[in-house]
Amino acid sequence: MGLKATNLTKQFNGIDVLRNFDFTIEAGEIVTLVGKSGTGKTTLMRVLNQLEKADNGTVAIDDHYLCNETLEGKAEYVSKKERMTYNNQIGMVFQDYQLFPNLTVMENCIEAPLDQKLMTKEQAVEKAVQLLTQMGILDKKDVYPSTLSGGQQQRAAIARSMMLNPKILCFDEPTSALDRDSSNEVGKMIQTIALSGTGILIVTHDLEFAETFGTRVVSSDEFLSYKIES
Numbered sequence: 001m002g003l004k005a006t007n008l009t010k011q012f013n014g015i016d017v018l019r020n021f022d023f024t025i026e027a028g029e030i031v032t033l034v035g036k037s038g039t040g041k042t043t044l045m046r047v048l049n050q051l052e053k054a055d056n057g058t059v060a061i062d063d064h065y066l067c068n069e070t071l072e073g074k075a076e077y078v079s080k081k082e083r084m085t086y087n088n089q090i091g092m093v094f095q096d097y098q099l100f101p102n103l104t105v106m107e108n109c110i111e112a113p114l115d116q117k118l119m120t121k122e123q124a125v126e127k128a129v130q131l132l133t134q135m136g137i138l139d140k141k142d143v144y145p146s147t148l149s150g151g152q153q154q155r156a157a158i159a160r161s162m163m164l165n166p167k168i169l170c171f172d173e174p175t176s177a178l179d180r181d182s183s184n185e186v187g188k189m190i191q192t193i194a195l196s197g198t199g200i201l202i203v204t205h206d207l208e209f210a211e212t213f214g215t216r217v218v219s220s221d222e223f224l225s226y227k228i229e230s
């Protein structure tokens, strides 16, 4: 159980960035995605997180589909309501964290579950307290993101991404702004999250990090080998 994408194709301006690509993330595994610049790592992550639309193929987390294939192989997206259900199974921590600057750390965490009426305020606050404690920044719950260090903003973003207990959590370049010690701390934090059964996808240029913390290292140079052939 986990994320499964089949036959994924994504074009920009008529050029395949992903072509007939099959990909899985099992529960509890940490997939680190490395590879040359421009080989489609970010595009894959964006397709899985509904920030780009696939042209062909299927994407599902457990039995929650994002898109199915038509008879012609085109990606057919499910209804808005079902897409929302899919979306709640996957979380993303952006390279620049993308916290709402006008909301406190606590407000950032409880915004989505309250907006979608998935929790009462008490439940959301309780969950946020638990996650911010796990991330070691509970004392920062009432401050605004601009007053936090980069590492603390990242922890807040991780806590926010876990509010709905996603089955899959994606990280875009989580160590790009960190020194080696802080990178290792983040890696250990991610390992703890994976131990609870969450499947992790990490796009990174940091090979040492990818090999230390990935339970499976995938190279986008390999999965896009047709580009080298053609």
Ligand SMILES: Nc1ncnc2c1ncn2[C@@H]1O[C@H](COP(=O)(O)OP(=O)(O)OP(=O)(O)O)[C@@H](O)[C@H]1O
Pocket (backbone or CB within 6 Å): 012, 013, 017, 035, 036, 037, 038, 039, 040, 041, 042, 043, 044, 220
């Ligand atoms: N919105 C877009 N419009 C047009 N082309 C795009 C768009 N997004 C990505 N591309 C192209 O798709 C290809 C793959 O880009 P992508 O960012 O996925 O690669 P990457 O492997 O993540 O690169 P990097 O390691 O440099 O971040 C590139 O050629 C890029 O120019």
